[in-house]
Amino acid sequence: MCGITGIFDTQSARAIDPRQLQRMNESQHHRGPDEGSVHIEPGVGFGHRRLSIIDVATGQQPLFNEDGTVVVVFNGEIYNFQSLIPELQALGHVFHTRSDTEVIVHAWEAWGPDCVKRFRGMFAFALWDRNQQTFFMARDRLAVKPMHYALLDDGTLLFGSELKSLLAHGGMKREIDPLAVEEYFAFGYVAEPRCIFKQARKLEPGHSLCIRRGQPIPAPQRYWDVRFTLDRQISVEDACDELRAKLEESVRLRMISEVPLGAFLSGGVDSSAVVATMAGLSEEPVNTCSIAFDDPAFNESEFAQLVADRYRTHHSVETVVSDDFDLIDTLARLYDEPYADSSAIPTYRVCQLARKHVTVALSGDGGDESFGGYRRYRMHLMEERMRGALPAALRRPVFGLLGRVYPKADWAPRVFRAKTTFEGMARTSVQAYCHSVSILREPMRAELFSAQFKASLGGYTAQDVFDRHAANADTEDPLALIQYLDMKTYLVGDINTKVDRASMAHSLEVREPLMDHELIEWLARLPSDLKVRGQEGKFLLKKAMEPKLPDAVLYRPKMGFAVPLARWFRGPLKQRVREAVLGPRLAATGWFNPAYLQHLVDAHQAGTRDYSAPLWTLLMFEAFLRNVVDGGQAQLQPLESAVAHA
Template structure:
């Protein structure tokens, strides 16, 4: 696992300053503390920070082909590199290392842009081919590894593993993109391909960018997408057996390392299945680690212990205190742009714990999205049955009116919130799902944003992120639609971002067997009835894991990896949240309605509403602004209208 950075002059052949590249590289020291490397030539500068995992003795980067005409910097792991080496050797390539990085340069020589289609893994890389005068960059299919880039006014392209790398360049436009702000307050993150800054972009998962020197820079283009065909006729019993074998293969590939290896063990289905599979593949006890919470409502450590005891793992547990909120400013600096998933706190702590004992950890991330595990999926499916009873033209006016006049009941369980149900029934499937996952829903954002900021949005709604992806789903199956939307948005923008930054803050590599793309493609071929049956989500996976895991782990209610925000904002963070929301930093942006900010704080702290998620979202936005002020000397301005 590593950090990469670079500059490429798309028009001329300027010489880039070494001190600039060193600043860009040094700011991501945490991603690769073991070594650094650079390459400079006319019009090209590449930099690399290395966390040594495979071929420790000779896998240094930047890495070249035989005649040094192709050079690459790479972050991630190509899990099938050992299979590709004989094939590339037969094509005449000579390997000088045993690293997966060298596979990239030779695969590029033989297969060009199509090389990415041959890679199985998590990766972000950039390479320069002097003979072809071509610069190429790519990101893995599931967006596990990040890639930020910007094209400056003078034609310079710069890239890096984190946004803070790009912020080292004085030419980056750091004004805030109002559309990104709208996306953040709806979703809790800025969705690909935007960043919070107008001048920077994220390369989307499964996309590549190929530039010929001296030619106009094209748009990135996709090389892969998951297709929910749902046409696999395999029986449930046969699918269970195949699920076990596919998981074994995926885990086996991710256990290759020359450094200490372990796994996260939360006590949920996904991480427990990964640990059970690892135990079956290892002759030594698996290293596992868990975070426990003081508050029993959030504590899954007993279930993790069941799995640890069953497989006799080397299990470590640390307790997160109920007031572990000192990380707010740390997280703001770590994520570079606004990020509102409060589970970043325990994720940071579990990575901190794991790094004391291992350098590589396997996780269970991706299981819910790919196998239908979220409770919201079941709610959506129930609502879809009701929506299917009436055409949208009839539903929309009737239920929109009922949703408007019916009293709000946030205090009640969701199934009894008639206002919310009426509103959902008055929407189409994409809008209803977007509404259900939004942190601040449309009516709240309308009240939150000032009239001036709403004019800057010019009618833009973050719903368009979901609309854009829904146009490509290729099926009318209601579960497949929302799985696809989550894979394209939540999994990338929230889950993978959270884990990458939290793990790399501690120089820990996290690998993701449940996001192995052949496994993802196979799961997408299965009928939705294999994933949700009645009220049981992740049905196939749980049935497949029954011989390996206790029923108490498989069939208990899902808890998630949460922290007690509601209590924090009425207790130890009471004054901090009030001062942040009513203070000078947010007021100076001109983006928010001060009266609505006061309402959010007052209503939450007097107990009449639970506004913990919106308050955390605003608190982290304020922390982002303060971090920018600390780094650059000023709060970023809004992009000119």
């Protein structure tokens, strides 16, 4: 696990400024505190910060092929590298290390851009082939590892694991993209491939970019996608047997390490399944860690302890006080972009705890998307049955009216909170799902933004993100469609971003066995009723784990990794949220409607509405402006200029 960065002159071979490259590299010191190196040749500069995991003695980067004509910098793990080495040796390649990094340069020589199809793992890498005058970079299939890049006006391409490394170069324009702001306030993150700054991009999951110096720069190319064929006819018993075998294989591959290894154990189904599988593969007790909360409404530690006791793990628990809100500015600096998932706070803390004991930790991330675990999946399927029973010509006007006039009753029992359902029923399936996962839904964003800012969007809405992915989903199955959408949006932009930044802030490598692409491809062939059956999500995973985990863990209400935002904003953070949301920094942008900002704060603090999620989103945006934009001496693009370039 590492941080990578670099500079590539796409047009000629101008000299690289070593000071710029060194600045870019050192901005990611936290990702790799063990070693730091750079390589410079005409028109190319690569930087690498190393966290030593595999081949500690000889796995330094940048790493070269036999004659030094191919150089790579790599972040991640290629789990099947040991099986690829003999195949590449048979083709005549000579290995000088025992690292998975060296497999990449030889695989490039053997198979060119198709080399990525042979890799099983989490990765982001960039390489330069001097003989072919070709620059190539790629990102893993589920975008577990990050890759940012920017093409400057003079033809220079910058890349890096984190956006801060591009900013450290000094040549990238810091114009904020209004379309990215729209996406952020809808989803709580800026969706791939967009970045908050106009000139920067994120390489999308399962994509690569191949540039030949002096030639036109092509668009990134997709090399992998998941296809929900749902065509595998199999009994529940056989499916459970196969799942246990595939999970065991995925976990075993991710237990390869030369440094201390353990697992997160939240007490949920996913992390518990990973720990149970690890215990069956390890002769020594597994190292596990959990975060407990002093607020019982958010505390799952007793369920984690059940699993820890059953498998006699070396279990570490630390209690986080429920008023752990001092991380707001730290998180803003850490994520580089506005990022509004408040579970980043406990995630940061559990990574901090884990690093005291291990260097590598396995997690249960990705299980909800792959196995159908979210409550919103069951709600969406219920709405789909209702949508299918009524013609659109009747459904849209009737439910559209009900959605507009029905009050938003946050205080009422859930059965009476029908506004969102009515609004969803008036929409198409994809529109309804986008609406349901949005933090500030489209009608709220229409009130939030100023008239000038809405003009700068030129008609663009965050819905376009979902529509683009839905066009590629190649399935009409209601559950498969929204699983696909989540794998392209929420899993990548929220979950993987959260875990990568929080873990690397503590120089901790996190591996996700439930995101193994071969496991996901196998699950995508199974019928949807093996994932959600009636009101039971993760049906197959739970059935498969019944011999290994207690029912108290498998069949309890999903709690999630949450923090008490609503109470914070009426209590200890009452003044802070008022100053941030109504203060001069947001006002200076000209992007927001002051009257609506006032309404959000007043209504929440009076207790008449629960606006905790929108307020947190605004709080983190204000923290981003202060810590990243102002802290980096960046200037907000004037609104008139933003309109001209939209």
